[in-house]
Amino acid sequence: MDNASLVSRCASYMKSLCETIPERAVGSEGNRRAAAFIEQELAAAGWEPERQEFQAMDWINGGASLTAEGRSFEVSVSPYSVGFEGTGKLLAISSMEELAAAELRGRILLLHNELAKEQLMPKNFVFYNPDKHQRIIALLEQGSPAALVCATSRNAALAGGVYPFPLIEDGDFDIPSVYMTEEEGQKLLAFEGADVSLKSFSTRVPGTGANIMARKGSPTGKRIVITAHLDAKKGTPGAIDNATGVVVLLLLAQLLKDYDGDHCIEIVALNGEDYYAVPGQMLYVARNQGKFEDMLLNINIDGAGYLEGPSAYSTYQLPQNLLQQVRDVFDGSDSIVEGPQWVQGDHSIFVQFGCPAVALSSLWFTENIDTQTITHTEKDTLGIVDNSRVVEIALALNKLSRTI
Numbered sequence: 001m002d003n004a005s006l007v008s009r010c011a012s013y014m015k016s017l018c019e020t021i022p023e024r025a026v027g028s029e030g031n032r033r034a035a036a037f038i039e040q041e042l043a044a045a046g047w048e049p050e051r052q053e054f055q056a057m058d059w060i061n062g063g064a065s066l067t068a069e070g071r072s073f074e075v076s077v078s079p080y081s082v083g084f085e086g087t088g089k090l091l092a093i094s095s096m097e098e099l100a101a102a103e104l105r106g107r108i109l110l111l112h113n114e115l116a117k118e119q120l121m122p123k124n125f126v127f128y129n130p131d132k133h134q135r136i137i138a139l140l141e142q143g144s145p146a147a148l149v150c151a152t153s154r155n156a157a158l159a160g161g162v163y164p165f166p167l168i169e170d171g172d173f174d175i176p177s178v179y180m181t182e183e184e185g186q187k188l189l190a191f192e193g194a195d196v197s198l199k200s201f202s203t204r205v206p207g208t209g210a211n212i213m214a215r216k217g218s219p220t221g222k223r224i225v226i227t228a229h230l231d232a233k234k235g236t237p238g239a240i241d242n243a244t245g246v247v248v249l250l251l252l253a254q255l256l257k258d259y260d261g262d263h264c265i266e267i268v269a270l271n272g273e274d275y276y277a278v279p280g281q282m283l284y285v286a287r288n289q290g291k292f293e294d295m296l297l298n299i300n301i302d303g304a305g306y307l308e309g310p311s312a313y314s315t316y317q318l319p320q321n322l323l324q325q326v327r328d329v330f331d332g333s334d335s336i337v338e339g340p341q342w343v344q345g346d347h348s349i350f351v352q353f354g355c356p357a358v359a360l361s362s363l364w365f366t367e368n369i370d371t372q373t374i375t376h377t378e379k380d381t382l383g384i385v386d387n388s389r390v391v392e393i394a395l396a397l398n399k400l401s402r403t404i
């Protein structure tokens with residue numbers, strides 16, 4: 001396939017994933033449509049796709065309202081929270097010490113200041129979960145408050161540019177919660193001890209999801225696992241996070257359709273990187289217990305194809321010979337440069353299990369990961385994508401897969 005046809009195919013895939021299918025949050029109908037689309041395109045390219053299915057809930061945000069002594073405050077429902085309708089005495093908590101000491105039962109808590117500086121990792125997120133977060137969650141669950149109002153500060157690094165950010169985004173946590181800006185929290189603080197009334201119309205909807213994967217080459221050969229997450233955060237079209245990654249997989253499947261080398265090339269659209277329970281990744285890890293040693297390399301694509309600047313690769317625990325091969329391929333491409341290492345992607349899972357990995361992204365994304373305000377928002381649309389960057393990555397990975 002020539003370059004022009006690859007670019008036009010890329011554009012058509014991007015449109016299908018970001019516009020025809022309006023959302024890809026795990027558990028949603030759109031997520032299942034995206035998985036079926038990937039399956040269909042892999043099959044069309046001559047691969048035999050398999051699915052790894054799991055249970056995952058979707059969530060409907062029906063809005064929320066909070067009033068204290070006749071005054072209303074602006075609040076948003078924490079994603080995947082249970083709903084709530086009731087009144088309780090407001091208790092403000094700003095630190096771990098206060099949280100441990102206070103009688104929480106039946107109160108509506110205003111979590112602010114120190115306690116609301118960074119998003120709490122979901123209870124069952126195993127790959128990274130600081131003790132401090134686990135302790136806050138445990139104290140809340142033991143204390144059994146009626147509901148939580150979280151006043152969060154500006155923190156692009158931990159919330160992907162969203163302000164205010166939900167302190168809690170966890171479908172496994174069953175205390176109802178809403179969140180608000182720091183400024184709104186300051187105003188609400190004046191009503192400590194007063195009865196406040198909270199309504200949150202949030203609904204959990206049971207659903208399913210799946211990883212989609214396919215293999216070529218020698219079934220007994222060392223595995224080269226090429227991954228991209230197919231899900232997107234709720235409320236975003238997820239163009240560079242991460243439809244571009246999925247499109248690299250689909251283009252690569254076509255470029256490698258005749259591959260019959262010594263290695264086993266495994267293409268995996270993982271499902272859950274932007275979802276509290278990372279179900280697809282957990283399932284993939286469970287199915288590969290003890291098998292990470294058989295993997296030669298993971299290549300993960302996330303945040304690629306941004307319209308300004310080059311693409312960037314970074315390497316993790318590569319043996320010298322592999323590192324040289326990777327450098328030779330990417331250095332031969334004008335638009336792919338070596339960029340900083342970063343941890344917020346699925347390559348980190350492979351690294352944790354001792355598998356060498358390469359992450360591919362946009363230089364813009366890796367350099368501004370802590371300050372950018374596009375991913376995880378409605379601004380992550382087709383308009384910020386350069387399709388030729390996506391095609392260049394697929395071409396380079398085709399070359400790399402055949403060189404190793």
Ligand SMILES: [Zn+2]
Pocket residue numbers: 229241242273274302303
């Ligand atoms: Zn992502």
